[in-house]
Every structure is written in C-alpha cells, then in structure tokens.
Amino acid sequence: MREAMTPLERFALLFMDERPDRLITAPFVTTAAAAFAGVSPGACCRDGALLARAQIAAQEALRHDAFFVFSDVAIVAEAMGSVLRFAEDRVPLLDVPVVREARDVDGLPLPGPDRGRFPVYLEAVRILHETRGDRVPVFCLVPAPFTTAAGLRGAEDFLVDTIADPPLAEALVLAAERATVPLLDAIVLAGGLPALVDPLASASVAAPKTYRALALPGTRRLVERLHRLDLDVLLHVCGEITPILEDLAATGADLLSFDRAGVAEVRDAVGDRMRLAGNVSPVTILSRRAEEVLEETRRAIREGMGAPRGFVLSTGCEVPPGSPPENLAAFYRAAAAAGGVP
Amino acid sequence: MSSPVRIDATEWQRRFLDLAPETRREPRYLRHLGEREWAHYLKPPSSYLPYGFRRLRRMRFDGDVRALRLFSFAMEETERLFRAKQEGLPVVALMGDYGAVAPLLGAFPGVVTFYPDFCYFTPFLAESDVLLDRAERLGIGEDTCYVRAAAGAFAARANWPDPDLVVVSTGASCDDLAATAQAAHDLGHPTLFLDIPCRKDPAPWLRVTRFEPADGRPPVEAGLVDRLVAQYREFLARAGEVLGQRSDEVALAASVSRARRMRRTIREIRGHLASAPAAPLPAYEAMLAEFAATHGFGDPDECEAVLAGVRDLVAERAAAGVGVLPPDAARVVWATPPPDPLLFTLLEDAGGRVAGSEYLIASALTLPPDEPDPVVAVARAFLAGSLLGSSAARAKSVVAEVRRANAEGVVISNLFGSSHCGAETPVIRRAVEEECGLPVLSFDVPRPAPGGVASQVKNRVEAFVEALTQRRRTCGRP
Numbered sequence: 052m053r054e055a056m057t058p059l060e061r062f063a064l065l066f067m068d069e070r071p072d073r074l075i076t077a078p079f080v081t082t083a084a085a086a087f088a089g090v091s092p093g094a095c096c097r098d099g100a101l102l103a104r105a106q107i108a109a110q111e112a113l114r115h116d117a118f119f120v121f122s123d124v125a126i127v128a129e130a131m132g133s134v135l136r137f138a139e140d141r142v143p144l145l146d147v148p149v150v151r152e153a154r155d156v157d158g159l160p161l162p163g164p165d166r167g168r169f170p171v172y173l174e175a176v177r178i179l180h181e182t183r184g185d186r187v188p189v190f191c192l193v194p195a196p197f198t199t200a201a202g203l204r205g206a207e208d209f210l211v212d213t214i215a216d217p218p219l220a221e222a223l224v225l226a227a228e229r230a231t232v233p234l235l236d237a238i239v240l241a242g243g244l245p246a247l248v249d250p251l252a253s254a255s256v257a258a259p260k261t262y263r264a265l266a267l268p269g270t271r272r273l274v275e276r277l278h279r280l281d282l283d284v285l286l287h288v289c290g291e292i293t294p295i296l297e298d299l300a301a302t303g304a305d306l307l308s309f310d311r312a313g314v315a316e317v318r319d320a321v322g323d324r325m326r327l328a329g330n331v332s333p334v335t336i337l338s339r340r341a342e343e344v345l346e347e348t349r350r351a352i353r354e355g356m357g358a359p360r361g362f363v364l365s366t367g368c369e370v371p372p373g374s375p376p377e378n379l380a381a382f383y384r385a386a387a388a389a390g391g392v393p
Numbered sequence: 394m395s396s397p398v399r400i401d402a403t404e405w406q407r408r409f410l411d412l413a414p415e416t417r418r419e420p421r422y423l424r425h426l427g428e429r430e431w432a433h434y435l436k437p438p439s440s441y442l443p444y445g446f447r448r449l450r451r452m453r454f455d456g457d458v459r460a461l462r463l464f465s466f467a468m469e470e471t472e473r474l475f476r477a478k479q480e481g482l483p484v485v486a487l488m489g490d491y492g493a494v495a496p497l498l499g500a501f502p503g504v505v506t507f508y509p510d511f512c513y514f515t516p517f518l519a520e521s522d523v524l525l526d527r528a529e530r531l532g533i534g535e536d537t538c539y540v541r542a543a544a545g546a547f548a549a550r551a552n553w554p555d556p557d558l559v560v561v562s563t564g565a566s567c568d569d570l571a572a573t574a575q576a577a578h579d580l581g582h583p584t585l586f587l588d589i590p591c592r593k594d595p596a597p598w599l600r601v602t603r604f605e606p607a608d609g610r611p612p613v614e615a616g617l618v619d620r621l622v623a624q625y626r627e628f629l630a631r632a633g634e635v636l637g638q639r640s641d642e643v644a645l646a647a648s649v650s651r652a653r654r655m656r657r658t659i660r661e662i663r664g665h666l667a668s669a670p671a672a673p674l675p676a677y678e679a680m681l682a683e684f685a686a687t688h689g690f691g692d693p694d695e696c697e698a699v700l701a702g703v704r705d706l707v708a709e710r711a712a713a714g715v716g717v718l719p720p721d722a723a724r725v726v727w728a729t730p731p732p733d734p735l736l737f738t739l740l741e742d743a744g745g746r747v748a749g750s751e752y753l754i755a756s757a758l759t760l761p762p763d764e765p766d767p768v769v770a771v772a773r774a775f776l777a778g779s780l781l782g783s784s785a786a787r788a789k790s791v792v793a794e795v796r797r798a799n800a801e802g803v804v805i806s807n808l809f810g811s812s813h814c815g816a817e818t819p820v821i822r823r824a825v826e827e828e829c830g831l832p833v834l835s836f837d838v839p840r841p842a843p844g845g846v847a848s849q850v851k852n853r854v855e856a857f858v859e860a861l862t863q864r865r866r867t868c869g870r871p
Contacts, residue, residue, distance in 0.1 A: 053548060053549070053550070053580075054527045054530065054545070054548040054549045055549070056549050056550075056551045057523055057549075057551075059444065059445050060549060060551035061551075063444055063471075063551065064475075064551060067431075067472050067475045067476070068475075068479065069475055069479075069554075071551075072549070072550070072551075180442070180443075180447065181447070181843055181844075182843075184442075184443075184445055184447055185445045185447060185519045185520060185521030185523060186445070186521070186523055188443065188444075189443065236406065236407075236410075239406065239439050239440070239442065239443060240402065240403050240406060240439050240442065240450075241442075242442045242443055242447065242450070243443055244443040276410070279409075279410060279417065280406070280409070280410075280436060280437065280439065280440045281433075281434075281436045281440050282440060282443065
C-alpha cells in the first residue's frame with residue numbers, strides 16, 4: 052500500500068530533481084490566512100503567534116503544501132529605521148522612509164535579529180517549525196535588497212535615484228543587502244527556508260538594465276550565501292518578468308515564482324535551470340468568475356507539468372484577502388483534478 | 394589544532410559561514426562520477442532544520458570540520474541515493490545483516506547500498522510520528538521497535554529511490570526487522586532473502602570446528618562458515634541476475650580489503666575513545682563512525698577519507714591530552730544504539746562520556762580475516778555479530794567492552810516493542826554487575842516528541858552520572 056507523502060517530502064524531492072507523489076500546490080495564502088483563524092491581518096503583522104496560527108488554520112482548511120510567513124515587503128526597511136503605518140484591516144504601509152538624502156545612508160543601522168518586527172517573523176517560523184515542521188515546509192518571505200531599498204527611500208524617490216543618482220541607489224541596495232543577512236541566518240536557525248521576494252524589481256517597475264545593474268548582484272550574493280548552507284532558494288518576483296528571465300536565472304535561485312508571464316514561456320526559457328512556481332493571477336481569484344479561475348489554473352498546470360526541473364502550482368502573488376470562497380475553491384478543484392491537493 | 398569543543402547548531406552555522414570555500418567544497422560524494430554540483434555535501438547541522446530535522450537544534454556537535462564532515466556525510470545519504478539512481482547506478486537496500494552483504498556487493502562495481510533499518514533514527518531526528526504512523530497503517534505497530542519506521546519510509550517512497558534489489562537477512566537477526574522487511578517485500582521490490590544462522594548450538598550435521606577470533610570475541614564454528622559461504626555464493630549469483638551484472642572477483646576482493654581498512658580505522662577511533670584521558674570525540678559522531686562500518690554510507694571510497702579524517706582528529710587530540718569533554722567525565726559503555734541521539738548530548742551535558750559501545754553491529758566492526766577467499770573472510774567476520782548469538786554471548790561482549798573501556802557504568806537504551814532488547818537487558822545487567830561490579834542504567838527510549846527527551850529519562854540519566862561520580866569518590870577512579 053502506498054502512502055501519501057507529506058508536503059515537506061514533496062518539496063524535498065522536488066529539490067532533488069525527483070517527482071513527488073502529486074502536484075505540489077502552494078498558493079501564497081499569506082494575509083488571506085488571517086481570516087481562517089478569525090484574526091485581523093493587521094494583528095498578524097505584529098504578532099508572530101497569531102501569524103503562525105493563521106498559517107496553520109489556512110493550511111488545515113485548504114491542505115496546501117507550504118506555510119508562508121509574510122506580512123509586508125518593508126520589514127527590513129522598518130528594522131533599519133523607516134516608519135510604517137499600521138492598520139487592523141491590512142498590512143502595514145511605508146509612512147516615513149528613513150533615507151531623506153544621500154548622507155542618511157551612512158548612518159543606516161545593521162539590524163540584528165531582534166530589531167523591528169524580525170522577532171515577529173522568527174517567532175512565527177519557530178512555532179510553525181516546532182508544531183508542523185516535520186511535515187510542512189516553512190517558507191519565510193524576505194524582501195530582496197532592491198525592494199528593501201525602495202522601503203528605505205520611498206519607492207518613487209528610489210526609482211528616480213536609479214536613473215538620476217545610481218551611486219545612491221547602489222548604496223541603498225548594498226545597505227539593504229547587509230541588513231538582510233542576519234535575518235536570513237536567523238530564519239534558518241528557527242527552522243525556516245528563507246525565500247526572497249522582489250516585487251519592485253520586476254520589469255513592470257524597473258527597466259531590465261536596472262535589474263541587471265542594481266537588483267541582480269545583491270540577490271545573487273544572498274542566494275549564494277544560502278547556497279553555502281545548501282538551502283534551496285525560492286525567488287518570487289511579481290509583475291512582468293519576461294525581459295529579465297535570463298537575469299532571474301542568473302541569480303542562482305532554485306525555484307522561480309512568477310506572476311505575469313506565460314508558464315510555457317518561462318518553462319521554455321529557464322525551466323532547464325530552475326524549478327518553477329506559478330502563476331494563477333490574484334486578480335482572477337479576487338474579481339473574476341470561478342469558471343475563469345478554474346480555466347486559468349488548468350492552463351498553468353498544463354503548461355507547468357512539462358517543466359523539466361519540476362513545477363509548483365501557485366498564485367502569481369498573494370491570494371487577496373476577501374477573495375470569493377468559490378474562486379479559491381475553483382483553484383483547489385483544478386489542482387485536485389490534476390492530482391494535487393485532495 | 395583548535396581547542397576541541399562541543400557546539401550547538403547556531404554556533405556551527407556561524408563558524409561554517411566563515412569557512413574557506415575550498416574547505417567547504419572539498420568533500421564530495423560519488424567522486425567517480427566526476428564533478429557534480431549536488432555532490433558537495435559539507436554543511437552544518439542548521440542546514441537540516443528547514444527540512445524537518447528538528448532534534449538537531451537541541452543537540453551539541455563536535456566543533457571540528459573533520460567531525461562535521463562525518464555528520465553531513467551520514468545525513469546526506471538520502472540525496473546521495475537519489476542522485477546515484479539518477480546517474481544510473483543500481484541501488485540496493487540491505488536489511489537485517491550488518492557488515493556482510495555490503496562488502497559482498499562490491500563484486501558489482503557501481504552498486505550503491507543502504508540500510509533502510511537506519512530509518513530507526515529518523516523519527517527522533519525529526520521529532521516526528523510520520524514514519525511510525527505510516528508503519529502502523531501497514532499493520533506494524535508498537536509491538537515492533539522503532540525500526541518499523543523503515544516500513545513507513547518504503548510506503549511513501551520519499552526517503553530513498555525504489556531499490557533495484559532488497560536483500561533481507563532473517564533468521565538469527567532482529568525479529569522486528571524481519572517484520573519490517575516483509576512490508577518492503579509486499580510493496581513489490583525484487584527481494585532476496587538470506588538466512589542468518591544462529592551461532593549458538595549448531596545443528597549436529599554441521600562440521601564443527603571452533604574458530605577463535607584474535608580480538609577476543611566469541612568463537613565461531615567452521616561449519617557455520619561453510620554454510621554462510623555457500624549461501625553467499627548463491628546470493629552473488631542471484632544478485633547478479635537481478636542487477637544484470639556478473640560478479641567480479643577482483644572487485645569483490647578489493648571491496649573486502651576496503652572493508653577491512655575501514656574497520657581498522659574505526660578500531661583505531663574506538664581505541665582512542667576508550668583510552669584517551671579526555672573524550673576525543675562526542676558520542677554521536679563516534680556512533681556515526683561505527684555505523685559507517687556497515688556499508689560506508691553507500692559510498693565507501695569517500696567514507697574511507699571521512700573516517701581517516703576522524704581518526705586523525707581523535708589521534709591528535711589524544712596525543713595532546715585534550716578532548717571535547719572534561720577529563721573527569723564519568724566513563725560509560727553504551728549498549729544498543731539509542732535511536733534518539735539527544736540522549737548522548739544529555740549524558741555528556743550531565744558529565745558523562747561514552748568510552749565504549751555495543752551497538753549490535755559487532756559483525757560490521759570485526760576485521761575480515763586475511764583469507765584467500767574473500768567470501769570466507771566476510772562470513773567469518775559476520776559470525777562474530779551481536780545479533781546472531783545468545784543473550785549470554787552478547788552480555789559477554791558488553792563485559793569485554795567494559796573492561797576495554799575501563800568503564801565506570803553501563804547504559805542500556807531499550808526500545809519499546811523490541812523483544813530481544815527486553816530479553817537481553819537483565820542478562821547484560823546481571824553479567825555487568827556480577828563480573829564487573831558496576832552499576833547499570835537501563836530505560837526504554839520513549840516515542841519521539843518535540844521539545845526534547847522525556848523528563849523521566851532525563852532525570853534518570855543525570856542521576857546515573859551523578860551516582861557514578863559519587864561512587865568514584867568512595868571507590869576511587871577506575
């Protein structure tokens with residue numbers, strides 16, 4: 052009698068270039084998880100125990116294959132001094148960036164794992180690892196340096212810097228990279244798999260040459276650091292990625308999670324070097340009919356299953372809070388029909 | 394040589410990230426395949442935490458890179474097996490025999506062996522019921538010892554690739570293993586069964602000549618050697634059919650020679666562990682070194698290099714009179730391998746030291762004698778094994794180990810569900826108490842649970858070490 056694998060076993064096999072027993076299904080149920088635990092998204096962002104509780108509640112209800120510890124992409128910038136605005140019904144937003152002018156960069160702190168809301172993440176990772184870590188992988192989503200740099204400076208000013216003052220932009224990215232390292236190390240020790248998210252670096256926001264010059268080097272160094280520990284690295288980039296596909300492969304990341312690109316296109320371009328995760332649109336899940344979700348999910352599976360190094364059915368970005376239950380159900384129904392979550 | 398020290402996963406990660414790249418990347422497995430990115434295996438304990446090995450966060454490890462290499466070489470066996478299979482190498486699962494079949498399979502170059510039995514440790518390293526629960530659903534429940542985890546692993550096919558062949562040794566072996574092996578067989582893997590003869594009371598029709606091993610282990614009977622040799626020859630022919638290869642006698646001789654070299658190295662390590670004033674290696678790494686003797690963790694060539702490094706490490710420390718534990722640590726012999734390695738950390742933190750061991754794998758530690766026929770050499774060594782004699786014979790081995798290690802006490806870690814463990818403990822206890830006058834601590838290793846060892850066991854281990862220390866004050870040092 053064959054037994055079903057655990058999600059952790061599935062991912063372990065994927066990372067060894069083996070086929071797991073079924074389609075790995077790991078949508079980014081992050082902020083949306085709060086509702087499954089009956090708590091507010093805002094509270095989860097400030098309380099690691101609640102964040103873990105929400106992840107467990109969502110995973111038990113939906114039975115997907117991964118935990119994702121995440122609140123927002125400003126968490127490293129906040130630990131370095133940027134001020135965020137919190138609210139109960141949503142994740143925090145950048146309020147006051149810490150870098151107003153170039154000379155502020157020199158005074159940026161190198162935060163230890165006890166700074167800002169790092170302890171929130173680490174507590175959530177620790178709880179998930181202690182309670183479910185023998186069967187479900189705990190991914191902890193950390194902003195890549197380029198995205199953190201935007202949180203230090205303010206997205207608009209930073210993007211202007213990339214053109215008008217590249218040395219400043221580079222200094223910001225380097226500072227962000229240095230500040231990210233202790234968090235990554237601490238996540239591993241807490242039992243999590245650090246994953247890098249870089250929404251600001253997508254071709255929807257920055258030019259490909261900007262990605263190459265500013266985002267790629269720091270991301271590659273962080274991936275290399277995690278590879279030193281022989282960890283498998285998930286890199287998530289929302290938005291348009293087609294023009295930077297080769298650059299994303301050049302980061303060395305093991306699993307590319309992407310948003311706006313055809314799965315077949317990504318598969319054909321970099322599928323021989325990276326495992327792929329994608330990419331049902333959160334917009335579809337939030338605002339279209341269930342039939343459309345079903346069809347889009349089916350298409351992603353159809354195109355992804357041929358990926359030479361493996362495929363994870365996921366969403367292109369976070370599952371939006373308030374997504375119609377029937378749409379979420381349609382996503383999981385398509386996954387189940389393809390041998391995914393039961 | 395840096396100061397020997399035991400460190401935790403946090404400290405190892407910090408040190409590891411500062412290692413020179415050439416140090417990190419030098420150890421590689423399956424080297425004969427050429428450069429492969431996945432073959433670099435040196436990594437710190439923390440690297441295994443995200444993949445579910447939660448116990449590692451609570452343990453302490455040797456702080457030297459050579460000991461880390463042994464640890465990660467053993468931990469990487471799962472990936473090594475999958476990679477070997479991807480490269481087209483035949484993968485063979487061995488069950489119930491320790492130390493005979495792996496050298497024999499050296500007759501088929503390229504074959505990679507492993508012991509599903511060693512899944513025994515996995516539920517504890519992961520602090521997890523997953524494998525045990527699966528075994529239970531297969532009908533192998535708590536009346537079978539933790540080795541049943543292997544059945545759970547077979548059922549999910551995530552711990553190793555589907556083996557090309559399963560070799561199950563039954564008879565005078567652990568009966569729990571036989572039950573577990575049956576589950577593997579039921580899953581449809583090609584399986585060959587070997588019958589291990591009981592060393593005690595050979596049948597009258599056997600030609601009996603006593604064979605006295607030079608290392609003081611119990612004598613064996615030549616008739617049994619003949620019987621095993623015939624069986625091994627038949628096995629090689631049958632295995633060749635399944636694997637689609639002809640047995641290569643030159644490769645077989647080389648394989649047995651390599652096993653002899655490895656065992657000699659392990660013997661040197663064990664010698665230092667017993668005689669050095671301060672423990673030159675923590676008990677966990679020492680146990681891994683012993684278990685390497687069974688099959689070289691599937692890559693005997695690399696294993697030789699790993700063991701040589703550990704041998705040099707302990708020799709250097711012994712010569713310098715330094716160790717990973719204080720010189721006054723209470724010396725114990727540990728009988729039966731504890732599935733929960735945290736017990737070693739616990740003993741060492743409490744002031745104890747494992748100076749000798751009887752981990753039921755004596756058959757893998759015995760040097761194959763220098764025989765013209767390598768199959769005869771393997772058979773003779775195998776018959777010195779721990780599992781195929783009487784309980785009295787095993788007790789005698791423990792007593793011999795106590796004397797060799799100049800021990801102050803004996804710890805026996807029993808396993809729930811293991812019939813021979815339970816039956817042997819009183820026999821061993823009586824022998825140690827009567828022949829050596831030493832105290833014995835025996836306990837059942839509880840089912841794995843997050844958070845560490847059950848407080849009851851923890852208290853007993855700590856109290857035992859304390860009692861040994863007290864005893865030393867009244868009776869003097871050994």
